[in-house]
Amino acid sequence: MQIGEASRLTxxxxxMIRHYESIGLIPNADRRDSNYRDYGHHDIHRLxxxxxxxxxxxxxxxxxxxxxxxxxxxxxSADVKALTQSHIAELDQKIRLLGEMRHxxxxxxxxxxxxxxxxxxxxxxxxxxxxxxxx
Amino acid sequence: MQIGEASRLTxxxxxMIRHYESIGLIPNADRRDSNYRDYGHHDIHRLxxxxxxxxxxxxxxxxxxxxxxxxxxxxxSADVKALTQSHIAELDQKIRLLGEMRHxxxxxxxxxxxxxxxxxxxxxxxxxxxxxxxx
DNA sequence: GCTTGACCTTACCATGATGGGAAGGTGCAG
DNA sequence: CTGCACCTTCCCATCATGGTAAGGTCAAGC
Numbered sequence: 001m002q003i004g005e006a007s008r009l010t011x012x013x014x015x016m017i018r019h020y021e022s023i024g025l026i027p028n029a030d031r032r033d034s035n036y037r038d039y040g041h042h043d044i045h046r047l048x049x050x051x052x053x054x055x056x057x058x059x060x061x062x063x064x065x066x067x068x069x070x071x072x073x074x075x076x077s078a079d080v081k082a083l084t085q086s087h088i089a090e091l092d093q094k095i096r097l098l099g100e101m102r103h104x105x106x107x108x109x110x111x112x113x114x115x116x117x118x119x120x121x122x123x124x125x126x127x128x129x130x131x132x133x134x135x
Numbered sequence: 136m137q138i139g140e141a142s143r144l145t146x147x148x149x150x151m152i153r154h155y156e157s158i159g160l161i162p163n164a165d166r167r168d169s170n171y172r173d174y175g176h177h178d179i180h181r182l183x184x185x186x187x188x189x190x191x192x193x194x195x196x197x198x199x200x201x202x203x204x205x206x207x208x209x210x211x212s213a214d215v216k217a218l219t220q221s222h223i224a225e226l227d228q229k230i231r232l233l234g235e236m237r238h239x240x241x242x243x244x245x246x247x248x249x250x251x252x253x254x255x256x257x258x259x260x261x262x263x264x265x266x267x268x269x270x
Numbered sequence: 271g272c273t274t275g276a277c278c279t280t281a282c283c284a285t286g287a288t289g290g291g292a293a294g295g296t297g298c299a300g
Numbered sequence: 301c302t303g304c305a306c307c308t309t310c311c312c313a314t315c316a317t318g319g320t321a322a323g324g325t326c327a328a329g330c
Contacts (some may be wrong), residue, residue: 002306002307003306003307004305004306004307013288013289014307015288015289015290016287016288016289018308018309019287019288032296033296034295034296034297034307034308035295035296035307035308036296036297036306036307036308037307037308045262045263048262048263049261049262049263052260052261052263053261054287055236056236056239056240056261057233057236059286059287060286060287066258066261069258070258070261070262073253074253075253076250076251076252076253077247077248077249077250077251077252077253077254077255077257077258078249078250078251080247080255080257080258081244081247081249081255081257082249084240084243084244084247084257085244087240088237088240088241088244091233091236091237091240092237094233095230095233095234095237098192098226098229098230098233099230101190101191101192101226102223102226102227102230104191105191105219105222105223105226106223108219109216109219109220109223112212112215112216112219113212113216114212114213114216114217115211115212115213116211116212116213117211117212118208118209118210118211118212119212120212120215120216122212122215122216122219123201123204123205123212123215125187126184126187126188126191126201126205127180127183127184127205128180128183128184128187137277137278138277138278139276139277139278148317148318149278150317150318150319151316151317151318153279153280154316154317167325168325169278169279169324169325169326170278170279170324170325171277171278171279171325171326172278172279189316194315194316195315195316
């Protein structure tokens with residue numbers, strides 16, 4: 001099948017399929033006489049794997065590792081689990097950071113009347129005029 | 136003062152200070168005879184504001200709005216609060232998305248023995264072989 | 271005076287993952 | 301034969317940031 005149908009089936013844009021090929025994440029596609037790329041169910045399977053990994057937030061480098069582990073019948077499930085838990089830790093870190101931002105902002109927003117007057121603890125907090133929380 | 140000291144005082148790299156100037160987030164700096172940029176306490180204040188907003192996850196566009204609101208003595212605190220709450224909603228969205236990823240991964244990881252054997256629900260889940268949760 | 275070193279200047283390239291668009295070839299249906 | 305949908309490669313943009321190169325400035329020390 002052509003790249004368009006492969007894209008539709010996997011949810012990976014044609015643009016990205018070509019990109020994944022260019023960076024070696026998927027092998028060079030077969031070509032028809034027209035020079036159009038030609039995909040089979042094996043390719044679709046691999047692209048689907050990549051898309052699901054992307055949806056779970058894995059980076060391209062991590063996906064490269066996952067693909068290697070997928071194709072390695074000798075590897076132990078501990079290898080996969082270790083990679084996954086490392087990624088979970090990255091997610092936890094990001095979530096924690098965003099949560100801290102949210103908390104700070106919510107605190108500032110709570111202190112802001114949000115009315116027609118100009119006085120605003122949010123702006124004051126950003127301006128760093130150290131009007132602090134207690135005033 | 137020179138850009139290096141401004142950087143040290145504000146925690147914004149010299150690189151980024153020049154960048155902020157180039158995109159109009161801060162006004163063009165005064166220049167000495169040497170063509171070196173020259174900063175005063177007013178600039179330091181503005182850069183500090185920007186850095187704190189960045190630390191809270193605001194985008195450059197949002198920061199541009201915040202700076203405008205900061206300088207507008209006519210604006211109501213409601214304007215600032217609205218922008219902030221919109222940003223909080225963005226953060227909530229990101230946190231929710233990351234949380235979903237984390238949950239899915241944790242479920243897969245829990246199902247994985249993580250021993251020397253190759254069988255691995257994580258890889259199977261990514262491969263989309265629909266072995267699902269219930270099997 | 272001259273060197274050294276810290277600092278500054280501009281300009282270009284890179285990241286990661288993705289999209290947009292141009293300019294042109296292919297293939298099928300009317 | 302025309303039109304249209306699809307494909308090809310190539311270049312550029314995003315967002316915020318860093319790196320590096322090639323060169324100018326300035327103060328301290330010899």
